[in-house]
Amino acid sequence: MSVDKATVAKIANLARIAMDDAALERMVPELNNILAWVEQLGEVDVSGIEPMTAVIPNHLRLRDDVVDADPLTGGGKRDAVLANAPAAEHGFFGVPKVIE
């Protein structure tokens, strides 16, 4: 499978990366080289093989059902959460208007 400029433009849009025509043109052969190379995986007989989901067998733990079980990742951290926001306003993240 290979990609053309229109496909790269679609992927870039899905990935929310603005790309002008020149950038798209440049990316097409680069992506196609990589895709042509990974194509060789199609040769591998994977019948009866389950896709790997966990590299080291591990079961998911449940944390204790208490408020602020871990003070670092618990609640009540508004100012810390907003400290690096480019546009924090009134205790919220500021974004451009989304409703006309």
Add this chain to the structure above:
Amino acid sequence: MTDLTQLGVKAIRDGVARGDFTAREVAEAFNAAVAGAAALNAFIVTTPDHALAAADAVDTRRAKGEGLGVMGGVPIGMKDLFATKGVQTTAASHILEGFRPEYESTVSQNLWNAGAGMLGKLNLDQFAMGSSNETSWFGNVNSPWRKAGSNAAMSPGGSSGGSSAAVASRIAPAATGTDTGGSIRQPAAFAGISGIKPTYGRCSRWGVVAFASSLDQAGPMARDVTDCAIMLEAMAGFDPKDATSLDMPVPKWEASLNADLRGKKIGIPREYRMDGTDAAILASWERGKEWLRDAGAEIVDISLPHTKYALPAYYIIAPAEASSNLARYDGVRYGLRDLPERAGLQDMYAATRAAGFGDEVKRRVLIGTYVLSAGFYDAYYTQAQKVRALVARDFEQAWAQCDAILAPTTPTASFPIGSLDKDPLTMYLNDVFAVPASLAGLPAMSVPAMLNADGLPLGLQIVGKPFDEQGVLDVALAIEQRAGFEAQPERWW
């Protein structure tokens, strides 16, 4: 008095404990070395005050007769992928420039708790994506090594290139690294130092900027095997804040080091003898086998039949995870915001990410988005995850025949900066020997073997069974004792 910057982790820790010198003297010596090595561009920010404060705390504890910790008095470099409270953390990207975390990563906190201090945040490939440290927003890292008779700038490897350059140049006794598909082992090999990637889950990923979460694993980079064992002990440990953290006690790796390999079998995978591998690399591999035989090990031929498919599988899986992980950089919660005139929310996302990500990061996010998109998911991503299962099965079957595996770390020695950056695929091939162990989550280490004809270091790689970092360290120690690798780069910076 001895030049303190010539000392490694163990020598510093033990010297401070004995009172041969103070932790403050050590920190001052390394702070000065860091300040005098700006030409390497190994650090993005330096934190001499952090190193001094940690040293003073250790000296105070010593005066009171208290324990100094596993890393007591050792100042280290911190790869700028670990969140450090109040200290800029960028992943070498523009999009995180100026980001000052409100929290400390578990691994860095573990190191501070063990008595280490921080010399600064080390440069790396942007978001750890690269094998040459040429994708950093903050400029290339220059290796302290140069080819004999040449002044051309050489690559320190990547992504942990600031770490390898700092340790090799003696401006830090040790540094943290992270390894997703070779990012500790390849730069360690290029720089003539040691580095170990432990079993997936040994070191917490909490507070480590995420690249590919099923592969990312932190580990130490240091001058020798013992120093790696010490530092890994300080870094590792169960962390409830990381869902994939191993809930197992941290072994006493340092105390258990044993280079006597009698009764051990070392596997030599025939598929690692690939076209295009440098003759000197193959020669170092042969030397490695002799050294291990000399240490009492039996050398056995093994087969890892899916080796050739590991790298292409990696270049589907890692970009797929990266495209998902990097979705968080949206110009809303932290980092860069690019808001063009009259732009809406979607335009702001796209403009921010266009301005904030470098070319290699964009390339991988696009590949990842493509292989996960509707209609292609099974053909690419599911197939790659099945191949990954086969790569892991190859290793499981090999453990019936051997206790550890010996292979080269890289197919070539370091290369001049700018020589491979035109074609992403050639760059990717640097990690052809490193990626299989990453896909299988296995502990793997690079240890210096020798210099090639150009005077550049070559490394040997040891891959071990899950949770058997001890076995890996022991084999590496046996090589280290016989290789007698004492070479240091000649100072030009």
